[in-house]
Amino acid sequence: MPIAALVVLLGLALAAPSPARAAGAPPLASPQAGPLQVLPPTGEIVAYLFADLNGDGRRDGDEAGLSGWQVQLFTGEGCSGDSVRAAITNEQGTVTFSDLRPGRYWVREALQDGWLNTTALCQELPVSAGEMAEVQFGNLPLAVLTIVKLVEGEDGERLESPVEGVLVGPAPPQDVRRNGRVVFLLLPGTYTVTEHPKPGRALSVTCTSGESGDVSVRVELAPGESVTCTFVEAPAPRPAIGLEVSASPQAGDAPLRVTYLVRVVNTGNVELSDVAVESEGLGLRGAACGSGTLRPGESCLVQAAGSYAAAGTFVSAFVACGAYGGERHCASATVSVRVSETAGIAITRLPETGGGPVARAGERDGPPLTPVGLVSLAVALAIPLCRLLLSLGRR
Structure with missing residues (x-):
């Protein structure tokens, strides 16, 4: 098509009238250009919570993060007012607050039970545009020491009793009493636990960490370690042994053969070992009584024999002994036999x-x-x- 024809068609198009508007329709608005809105650049805060096992307030390579802890963000000085944001630490122990306008912010961790913070609970951070600010919170896991007391009756039955006079050194910590037990939250270290026995009673203590003693015990606690020490109050040890001897027959004509029956009884409240019977007149020396061990209230029997050819009254002495605590405890008894001449x-x-x-x-x-x-x-x-x-x- 010639160029002249194109020019003619373009002119006709420009001269054509605009489409008619419907009656009552509002006039078409012409676009108006407004000012361009540009958002300022923002920054972010990353908080890291870790287990400060050595308590120095600095994160070391072997100190793991703390997950599941709450961290709050404040704009009020010193973490005052309401928090503007809150988050829970992830598996690595971190939380991130993004899209923060430049300015001053305060970050606070929510300390959990059984922990001691080694850094400030509330820390201030300036935030700059396009930058990331970091903050660290160290926490030392406290050791838990639980004291339990059992009281033993004369029948050997043990019942739990409220703890009364337990002392923990070197420093008197705060304790929490739960159902008669005492729970101490302690800094890691070595402690001495002491209980004072009542008159006529004996004490022993055993800890789940392996330590044991009588009225006191030394316990070494690591960060986050939980140890339970149990005191047992029992009647004071009372080793005792009893002896009964019978002769059959106890009288008769010569020659007379007599059988002796010796009964040994543990009349104390502790176990006796190496229980044996002797009778010098009958030539009985160190005869073991039963298994040689007697618990409180148990008994054993030893049999002996003697022969008498002449008339007269013969007295035989018996001694029974048992061991406890490195000492021997003994009892003695005698029995007489009367022998007559043959009629x-x-x-x-x-x-x-x-x-x-x-x-x-x-x-x-x-x-x-x-x-x-x-x-x-x-x-x-x-x-x-x-x-x-x-x-x-x-x-």
Whole structure:
């Protein structure tokens, strides 16, 4: 198409009327250019919370972050007023506050129970445009020391009792009493735990960390460590042993064989070891009684024997001993046995007198006895009869 024709068509288009507006329609507004709004550059704050195991207030390479802790952002000086933002630390122990206009801000951590802050809880940070400000919060995990007290009765049963007079050194810390127990929140270190026993009672203490003692114990606590020490109050040790001896038979005619039964009883409140019985007269030396160990109230038996050929009263002494605490505790007892001569009549053949016949006890045949023979027979019968009467009189 010639250039002249194009010019003509363009002129016609420009001269064409604009489209008609509907009746009552508002006039078309012409665009008006306004001022361009430019937002100022912002900055951000990154807070890092860590476990300050050495308590120096500085983050070391082996000190891990603390997750799940709350951090708040303030615009009021010294963390005053309401917080403008709040966040929870992630697994690395960090929170980030972004899109902050340049200015002064204050950041505060919410300290959790069982921890001691090693840096300020509220810290100030200036924020510049396009920059990142960092802040660190160190926290030392406190050690937990729990004291439990058990009271032992005479029957050996142990019941938990409220803790009363426990002392913890070197410094008297604050304690929390829970259901009779005492819970101490302590800085890491070495402590001495002491309890004073009541009169007539004994104490022992054992800790879950392995330490043990009587009235006191030294405990070394690491950061965040939890140790429980249990005091046991019991009756004071009372080692005692009892002895009972019986003889069977306890009387009889010679020769007499007697069996002795020795019963040993633990009459104290502690266990006895190396329990043995001795009787010098019967040749009994260090005879073990049962297994050799007796708990309170238990008993054991030892048997011995003796023979007696002559008449008389024989006394046998017995000694029973048991060991406790490096010492031997003994008891003694005696028992007597009475032995009598054998009762009976002895008849012997008498010599012949004057060529007469010999008299025999119980003989019915033969010539009659002479007067001398009768007297001799009477004397022979009287002697054993007197002995028999004397023996019966002694009984």
